[in-house]
Amino acid sequence: MTQPGIYDRDLDKGDANYVPLSPVGFLKRAATVFPNRTAVIHGDLRYTYAQFYERVRRFASALKARGIGKGDTVSVLSPNIPALLEAHYAVPMLGAVLNALNTRLDAPTIAFILEHGESKAVLSECSLNGVMGEALAQTKNRPGIVIDIVDPVEPDGPRVGTTDYETMLRDEGDPTFVHSLPPDEWDALALNYTSGTTGNPKGVVYHHRGAYLNAMSNALTFGVNNRSVYLWTLPMFHCNGWTYTWAVTAACGTHVCLRRVDPALIFPMIRDYGVTHMCGAPIVLTMLIHAPADQKVEFSQRVEVCTGGAAPPSAVIAKMEGMGFNVTHMYGMTECYGPSTVCEWQPDWDAMDLSERAPLMARQGVAMVALEEQRVADPETLIDVPRDGETIGMLMLKSNTVMRGYLKNPDATRDALGTGWLNTGDLAVMHEDGYVEIKDRAKDIIISGGENISSLEVEEVLFKHPDIMEAAVVAAPDEKWGETPCAFVTMAPGREGTVDAAQVIAYCKENMARFKAPTKVVFGPLPKTATGKIQKFVLRSRAKEL
Template identity: 45%
Template sequence: METPLSPLDFARRARRLYADREAVIDGERRFTYREFFERCDRWSSALQKLGVKPGDRVATIAPNTHAHLEAFYAIPQIGAVIVPINFRLTAADFAYILKHSGAKVVCVHADYLDAVDSIRDQVPGVEHFIAFSGPKVGWTNYEAMLAASSPDFAPAEVVETEMIALNYTSGTTANPKGVMVTHRNTAMNIMGHLMHTRITAADRYLWVLPMFHANGWCFVWTITAVGGRHICIPKADPRLIFETIKSEDVTLLCAAPTVLISIANVPENVRHGAPRGVRVFTAGAPPAAATIERVEGELGWEITHVYGLTEVSPIVTISEPRPEHASLNPAVRAVIKARQGVEYLANAEVRVVDDEGKEVAQDGATMGEIIIRGNAVMKGYYNDPAATAKAIRNGWFHSGDAAVVHPDGYIEIRDRWKDIIISGGENISSVEVEGVLLRHPAVQESAVVGLPHEKWGETPQAFIVLKPGAETTPEALRLFCREHLAHFKVPHGFEFIAELPKTATGKIQKYVLRGGRANITRQ
């Protein structure tokens, strides 16, 4: 007797056990699980009337709202695939992802309707445009659609190895790749969360982490699995976070290290009255030990560091606390918590290996690449067999992250083999930024690397070689980039140099730009 593994099975259980419990809080709107699932069912019914069939893609562009949360149930329970898109991207990025994914329907928050309208002629495959909020000509109103729909729909048969979500992530090339995440992938990740993190029906989860980010690290389904409360806020504003924590008695949240830094730096009058004991899961970039120590010491919150990638659904390790850690000096304990940690149970096997595929010594010094295999690893990159074959070799997913293993078995990332810049939990392709800079009439060559930043973890820094006789300024380049890139991808600094450091074969030596900058000849 086998049944397919899927978050939808956890939803089935929640319907039966938690129908009268409060499920979602979004501003003035509050729904019980019965009301929440009825809304999901009405949307499923409406999508089927629009012609959405199993395997079809339905894209979303929205912040953390109840409607966006409903999408993670309404879409997969009819066998369709949700494509949650990063709302911080540009209209051109929206067009690329909508075309590449083959989205049949796109559902958009009011703040992004104009951006999508501007690229409608570029996405002829999109048949239906649904506005999550706000009336707009040419768009179907979401609430009106639900009100006119019946909660009766035809549920699809779940195949655990088929996609539940198509998550786009920036790689080392300019165009993002579509990560095919299956029902089984997400179900195993959820069970890993539940085994390691003590989440229960008593928890009140604050949506600080964007739902689009690897399906909210699977917390869109995890909280429901135990009958907890989802508390939605539209943006990760530190003041709003504290106000909501206090007013809704929040017990749990996820946040990138950059958000932790902003939380740690709010004025005392804002944080006053915030409850102690709030549990916070952080990932997206290695958090600074000092940040962990400060948040735990000053606020009395409990930080848990987890690690993963979109390609592994997305969490595979946790800096798991051990009894012997409790007696350590807070500063020492924070250093351990800043490590990526040990494997999640049942999710995946994680190793750090050398160039020959042999595991590195557990000495805290010998570096290798993190590789992963098991239940959490993606099905592959959508419509990109070459990238899939490059990432998954001999049954192992190669992360591109360089790490060491400590004597206690805890993994710690030391660097990245890739040139991806992780700023505030967001991936930035240096190649994409360089490509934009090269379109500027004064730029002859450009190289972009990530440099450390106190707030964002790291930020892009551009090194520019100008064309002979050409002139420009850092501010002019910054404005040029802002016209062509999502704002978080714009370099924080621009440095003009006479030539880029290169190998004999002409490859740019980015490690020189990152560390050995004394060797650079400046203009």
């Protein structure tokens, strides 16, 4: 029998030397260290960290008095306003699970989520109560608690609840409520549903440990500190705001709420509030670039912008830099709490001009601090591809910041995590310097005459065209080549009709290998999911009919 080593005797884990990791504790610390610092700005409202913490404790105690406890799901349908931010602390304080609902979903999908997640309580902001009312009417097991959120900035809208949020805080909340951290950091913290392209969305389960670590990693990687002012251009429902709901508080920065992404609001807010950080999908950057000139208010500070999704084309990077923004490219997915890799800036890039560094900046990069390991490998053999920047494999991740799994879906969980790695479904190459570059989703690669064509590579060229605002490329059937690229493009405002399909194709042939150029071009708006991702499955269906 093996005897215990010297470090296994009398050196036990106990209350004094082990505390479960949870982002809930960030708020208590911020309220203790900076009680009078502005924590939240929303219109004319200002909450200090002391007030923020008091409101959260009122919220948590009111939910507890109504019977909400460990493992209960609390769903919130709301724009980026204080109530949703407060829910990120109040709900997990009780050991309950926060389900932040996508505000762009339709009633049947919301009804499915409420049923599948077994929601015990629903909070819904009045402007969204039309769709919530329909969803509640379609549920077989209606949640027992329904609360209206009446936003003083825009209070109009129907009521579906038995009371409203502010009344509940005032009349039912205890400002001295004592809460504790979860007994197990593996406990469920949040339930986020993937937007999906076909079928019902999958419920991704986060735990306290992963949220804590990813929030800390984000704050460190993005340079958020106690002087930072973070503008909520990213939906808080999306991966819990990429965990910045907790990261900004951990750094004791200031949250600036924003109900809707509108350049006419964003530019003045950057100037008036001294915004230093913001995040968003590439479409947000595109909206800012193409905003009317009279909306582009000047500001003195440089603003750090983190973007995810498809790599920002070099033309987008150049235009954002010209307007006073520094763009950082990150990569992630719902299954890994949002950002997990970052295109970390290297000192020698400083001396490069944009044409040299843009391709480097557009890579997905290296693992963030909390991500244990990333690799590009054959998904069957798990053998790493060479670091040659050419051999394509599957991007795989391993980390404490990977989801617990999919709720009530063991088969999908096994498919995603069964190899001991998170299979991202993204095809990538590994460069010599250890930076990953995604070439395409596995389902989006175009195979033309036996040659692999990356849709992202074609899109990069299209984005450089001065008149094109958005582009998406998919495979179209071809009798000779099997399939060829088909481009769907949206022209910049006021530039509609300035070029035709032949001119776009010719432009691509001049700027890339001719065989990779699209053979068809379709003009018009692009279909998007509820999280703003382009629905390429819709475009593939359209391409088959051309």
